[in-house]
Amino acid sequence: MGDVVRAPWNGYFVTGFDTCNQVLRGRDWLAPDLAWQERQEDRKQWEATATREMTTTLARLNAPEHTCQRRSLGNLFDRSTVERLTPDVGHHVDRLLDGLADTLRRGEADFVPAVSEQLPISTIGSWLGIPPEDHPHILEITHDQVFAQELLPTRSQLDVSARATVALRAYFTRLVAERRAEPRQDVLTGWIHTWDAMEPDRRRADEILYRLTMFVTIASLETTATLLTSMTRLLTEPSRWAWLREHPEHVDAALDEVLRYDPPIHINTRIAAEDTVLAGVPIKKDSMIHVLYGAANHDPRRNPDPHVFDIQRGGGHLTFGGGVHYCLGAALARLEARTLLTRMLERFPTLRTASPPEHAPRMVFRRITSLGVAL
């Protein structure tokens, strides 16, 4: 249907790899921020509590606010941090695979609740200092909150999301306050010092700290869980699994092919900063541009025979976005997936998918709720 396709509202879907890339990286395209929402005729559509709260998070800010907040976090997962976190992630993986092995001895196991959902919360939880007893609560409210980031949420989904938003605010505001009262040698204490030095208004500093801590946490959970499940589903096909066991040097390439083939996030929206033309289509200022990551990754001009899963294709993908909003946690997600895959290849030579994945009915965040595996 073309690189730029009209949506049945004030927006366009963008499908081609180069056109999506251009939108993600270009200065003519902005995040749909609060100022844009205020300018919309159908302002009411954006007034739901959960929607407004998400509009104040990092992904929905533009310069100069975005630049300032993003700089305050620095390069979260640079090479030395990833090296430092590697043993910790390894411990979480071993513990979860011990539990999985116990279940597999008795028969089929559901990989999603047993492993995919647990590894991201264990990892981010120990990095940010979220106590393990709170992990189930955080997982639950994150799943509920995500509806507000969907393309066309229903009123009842927005109500579920609103309750989750209130719970997330309460939880992360308290976490910041507790760390302020009892500083540690950890990343959150570092952010508190940074913001206290940058922002004389303590209430505003705490508000930004809440938003950053909450958003980094929720951004890291479902996305990584979906990658871990898709990875297991796609790679445990018996001939691929056997081949990867013989060629563990291709583990990173296999992960990139999983990321290309079935991205955890399918849609990201930008708006036109001015009247412009995109791939020959005139676009009016403030129109929404929905970047379709899956379609970009499956563009045959970029990845020939895109529907063939080929570990050695060396193709490109936009699964972590691009430009100034490029995913801050890509290196952590890769570390978790690499560690898990490597150890599963070693421990479970005959691991296979026993029942097909079940997907939540979503468009933007492609959550997989269940995947049966067996030996």
Ligand code: HEM
């Ligand atoms: C497979 C796992 C993940 C996927 C597929 C993913 C994907 C994305 C995408 C598509 C974006 C938007 C980029 C853009 O607008 O151009 C993004 C932004 C972001 N991601 Fe991830 N992500 C993953 C894991 C993580 C993890 C583990 C963390 C944190 C530890 C994280 C933190 C963030 C943050 C904070 C942003 C907002 C950056 C900004 O707006 O400046 N993500 N991610």
